[in-house]
Amino acid sequence: MRTDNYAGHDYYQLDEWLTEEHKLIRDTARAWVKKEVSPIIEDAAENCAFPKHLLPGLGEIGAFGPYIPEEYGGAGLDQISYGLIMQELERCDSGLRSTASVQSSLVMYPIWKYGSEEQRKKYLPKLASGEWMGCFGLTEPDHGSNPGGMTTNFKEDGDHVILNGAKMWISNAPFAQVAVVWAKNEAGRIKGILVERGMEGFSTPTMKGKWSLRASDTGELIFDNVRVPKENILPGRDGLGAPLSCLDSARYGIAWGAIGAALDCYDVALQYSKERQQFDRPIGGFQLQQKKLAEMITEITKAQLLTYRLGTLRNEGRATSAQISMAKRNNVETALNVAREARQMLGGMGITGEYPIMRHMMNLESVVTYEGTHDIHLLITGLDVTGLNAFT
């Protein structure tokens, strides 16, 4: 395995907009990734096994719920800090970032925002340290882009509810201790329920055969008459808006993460182009290769500007869902294009595990699909600018 010499690229001096603490947080995440993850990530992806031993370390660098208040075990950081940590994790691998963004935005976020005080105290500190892992069950076999059509449901039974149904494509499911499950009550209203591993009738089979996000575990959630205490229902909010607000937070993290993947591909291609000689000169000296590199750094810089601005809007509580959709869509597309071009620049070496580009490229196929597909985000922007719904 190559030594990880990644150093970051900041063409428009955006670091000047960061505080010293932002930089310390980012550099800490970067140093941790280089020491603990870079040496093992190729093997983890090849073996399709999530490296669970990294969980406490992810907790220590603040990757789990960095913006959750300190009283619940979080770090009380701002949204830019959250973004920077996601960027550094995905710089190494989208699967690593997925594990952290599911935990932060899809598990800790709803418990923090919509949970009772008892639920917050019970779950958040353990989730922040990585002692417990969580997952988020929204997608179903027959309801992906249209989660509002879900059929997973629960019925009242004294001080319990009886949960039935199935979720699919659930990140972290195979090893999570708690699942935030979205299901309909008898009136057809969507509610969040905290389902714990060990509850009778609840199982989490692993989904095998992925050619993407191999270093992240994905599974199903199956509920066969699971009796869940009523106190496990998130009391704060119901309706589809509740899970969608969590997706806003996660998509925001993905927008930063995708920049990380793009930066890594660019960084590798740039170094390679200076070292690889053909026709007695470095390939970086050929105009066709320079075009690729110049366009990559241009698109990355545009994504950085967009995302930094989104971060300040989010810090001020002003970022709209549609603005987040635009950034997620734009940045993942940028990352995919950069990965594809970078891979070609490495010629044959580009398809090997010696370099990270092919892995990023495959990972990004999941990233462009989950948390709202590329098409769905386009429809969100379309709806936002025209006021006309093109979904149905």
Add this chain to the structure above:
Amino acid sequence: MNILVCISQAPDTTSRIAFTNGDKEFDPNGVQFIVNPYDEWYALVRALELKEAGGGTVTTLTVGDASTDPVIRKALAIGADAAVRVDFKPTDSMQTARLIAAHAEGKGYDLILCGKETIDYNGSVVPGMVAALLDLPYVALGTKLEVANGVATVMREVTGGEEEVEVTLPAVVSAAKGMAEQRIPNMRGIMSARTKPLQVEAGSADAATVVRTFSLPEDKGSCKMIPADQAEELIRLLREEAKVI
């Protein structure tokens, strides 16, 4: 045990080096500064380990202007209890050493730990000067450091082997690779660094030297690959092009 760790900033190894003011000064423009690795990875971390094992305090000392505050915060995030910055931009080692000694004088530190050198000027003389100015014993280039009952045992690499040195505290020790392992700060550390004291002291001292000029090394020539079965071609090139044989 109260330990003083001297922390300096240094340009990141990937920085592009340039000079200003008629090539008399290093140009910090666009340079990313890091904590000098010998100070951070070895001196600071060993000091923290000693404190964790035996109690006491770890204070860092930096001679520099406000631009060094980020590296000081990082040292605090890694675990130092408090930091002092002597607000002065030194131009040579003598100035730095005089200011460190002036601060440390009479403060009762049991141990002053420094990195063996900074990775920019590579002078390796500050710790020795500090020891001389304070009239303390000095052990250079320690690769291991243990402390018990007021005595430090320091392992040093010497030609062909190792040397074990014993020294009565207080003393000055400079740290080389091996004394400890790099510690990455954690989020708790970063958060607690916000409120740890960073005390700024005024100070000034005379330099002993004047920099006349800096210059960059010549570009490394590009590398020419000769296939292994063409030894004659290699000899021809060494003779005719490189003119070394």
